[in-house]
Amino acid sequence: MLVDSHCHLDRLEYGIKHQDMAEAIRKAANRGVNHMLCISVGLSSFPEMLAAIKPFPQVFASCGVHPLHQDDEPNDPVLLQQLAADPAVVAIGETGLDYFYAPESAEMQRRSFKQHVDVAVALNKPLIIHTRNAQQDTLDILREGGADKVGGVLHCFTESLEMAEAAIELGFYISISGIVTFNSAKALREVVKALPLERLLVETDSPWLAPVPFRGEENEPAYTRTVAEFIAKLKGLTVEEVAAQTTANFFELFKLAKPSPAGC
Secondary structure (H helix, E strand, C coil): CEEEEEECHHHCCECCCECCHHHHHHHHHHCCEEEEEECCCCCCCHHHHHHHHCCCCCEEEEECCCHHHCCCCCCCHHHHHHHHCCCCEEEEEEEEEECCCCHHHHHHHHHHHHHHHHHHHHHCCCEEEEEECCHHHHHHHHHHCCHHHCCEEECCCCCCHHHHHHHHHCCEEEEECHHHHCCCCHHHHHHHHHCCHHHEEECCCCCCCCCCCCCCCCCCHHHHHHHHHHHHHHHCCCHHHHHHHHHHHHHHHCCCCCCCHHHC
């Protein structure tokens, strides 16, 4: 059994590759991907996302505002806490810092990120972190906000081994996406080799970042298996070992996410 620890089911382009969300979920199950975490990127779109996944007990939800969405929809910490208190929400985010694409909004990103950490600690729910070209600020905000009390994951990780190890010291996991399969990802592959499997998750970040050999297509949760197979080869393990450990890691971190009979 595999878990796609980070996907955006509500953002897939239905009617082309998949008729609907149910078909995308079935295709994932056919490849052993039996649970998935659907990630929020904004508060205004969150209720619609939650309603869309409600019929599927194998799909869990997060609540948050993506750092690159700050210009369109600044975070409202009061509303965030109200929405994230829903029992269906197992995590806070995605949140974090992206100085690669939006260095001009760094101050707004930091403010929102701190607010997300505060809400996570208040609700005792783990964090889902997007971080790019902001290693020190990301770690500083996590430490200063007491994020070690709730833990979380650095998703779609592409940063240094030193950052990964510092995050692990704070009780965080590191999630690996299809980027690890790209020809340009030699440094990331070395990081994955060095990290203990006990601290790794796997994800697609679909509909973006489809792994090799599916690059250029819309990504989908079924491709979580492709990521797991690549990691298994990197680390000299079987895909079954990677699947078992990353699934156990997922449910250890996201304690409110319960394996469902529909997803097994």
